[in-house]
Amino acid sequence: xxxxxxxxxxxxxxxxxxxxxxxxxxxxxxxxxxxxxxxxxxxxxxxxxxxxxxxxxxxxxxxxxxxxxxxxxxxxxxxxxxxxxxxxxxxxxxxxxxxxxxxxxxxxxxxxxxxxxxxxxxxxxxxxxxxxxxxxxxxxxxxxxxxxxxxxxxxxxxxxxxxxxxxxxxxxxxxxxxxxxxxxxxxxxxxxxxxxxxxxxxxxxxxxxxxxxxxxxxxxxxxxxxxxxxxxxxxxxxxxxxxxxxxxxxxxxxx
Numbered sequence: 001x002x003x004x005x006x007x008x009x010x011x012x013x014x015x016x017x018x019x020x021x022x023x024x025x026x027x028x029x030x031x032x033x034x035x036x037x038x039x040x041x042x043x044x045x046x047x048x049x050x051x052x053x054x055x056x057x058x059x060x061x062x063x064x065x066x067x068x069x070x071x072x073x074x075x076x077x078x079x080x081x082x083x084x085x086x087x088x089x090x091x092x093x094x095x096x097x098x099x100x101x102x103x104x105x106x107x108x109x110x111x112x113x114x115x116x117x118x119x120x121x122x123x124x125x126x127x128x129x130x131x132x133x134x135x136x137x138x139x140x141x142x143x144x145x146x147x148x149x150x151x152x153x154x155x156x157x158x159x160x161x162x163x164x165x166x167x168x169x170x171x172x173x174x175x176x177x178x179x180x181x182x183x184x185x186x187x188x189x190x191x192x193x194x195x196x197x198x199x200x201x202x203x204x205x206x207x208x209x210x211x212x213x214x215x216x217x218x219x220x221x222x223x224x225x226x227x228x229x230x231x232x233x234x235x236x237x238x239x240x241x242x243x244x245x246x247x248x249x250x251x252x253x254x255x
Contacts, residue, residue: 071110071114072106072107074103074104074107075103075107075108075110075111075114077099078099078100078103078107078111079115079118081095082095082096082100082111082115082120082123082127083120083123086122086123096126096130100130101130105134105136108127108130108131109131109143111127112124112127112128112131112143112147113146115127116146116150119150119154121151121154121156121159124147124150125159128143128147128163131143139167139170139171139172141167141172141173141174144163144166144167144172144174144178145174145175145177145178147163148160148163148164148167148174148178148182149177149178151163152181152182152185153185155188155189157185157189157191160185161194164182164198168201173205173206174205176207176209176210179198179199179202179205179213180212180216182195182198183195183198183199183213183216183217183220184216184220186198187216187217187220187221192220192227195217195220195221196217199213199217199231203234209238211235211239211242214231214234214235214238214239218231218232218235222247
């Protein structure tokens with residue numbers, strides 16, 4: 001009975017080309033396998049790396065994608081809108097009331113950080129004032145630090161001092177990097193007296209002193225020997241094992 005059933009069964013008629021394809025070894029149809037190449041054992045991490053190269057999901061790589069992920073669509077829309085209407089005070093205030101004020105907490109902080117990164121310091125300062133009026137706002141030294149550094153790099157030293165005074169009223173002390181950037185900003189601005197005022201404020205800080213602000217002052221005060229000697233004396237007391245380079249006095253006509 002079994003033989004009779006097999007004889008009645010319909011066997012598909014394969015054409016010669018199909019038979020040749022089926023007769024080929026299965027590993028030759030894979031584009032990844034190369035018969036001539038020697039077979040070696042690969043580490044799991046190498047296999048993952050190869051798969052990443054073979055299958056790309058289309059997303060941009062590097063900091064661009066990470067930065068975009070941290071900023072929401074609403075925040076991006078507000079940043080573009082603020083930059084578009086920043087030269088028109090009336091449109092700017094209207095845009096702030098209709099779009100900026102309704103942002104969530106994290107979106108407002110993200111907008112502030114991105115405006116600082118893009119060196120839109122006027123908009124960043126305005127955004128900072130908006131955040132200060134929020135019920136959830138708490139004095140944050142790092143928020144002050146980022147804004148002060150952005151203003152100092154743009155040589156907006158008058159605005160730096162306004163923000164600085166606001167920070168000191170909230171009984172906050174900046175870190176050494178902030179002191180260094182503000183001191184450098186005043187020296188570039190051509191105001192060594194203001195740089196020395198920041199230096200005196202730094203000496204009152206509860207944090208231990210660091211070398212960077214001292215070295216910036218020692219370099220920037222070369223044309224002002226009296227002020228430089230005062231900073232040099234403090235530096236030698238705090239860092240007795242460190243060396244200070246003193247250029248020849250003839251360079252500045254003090255022979």
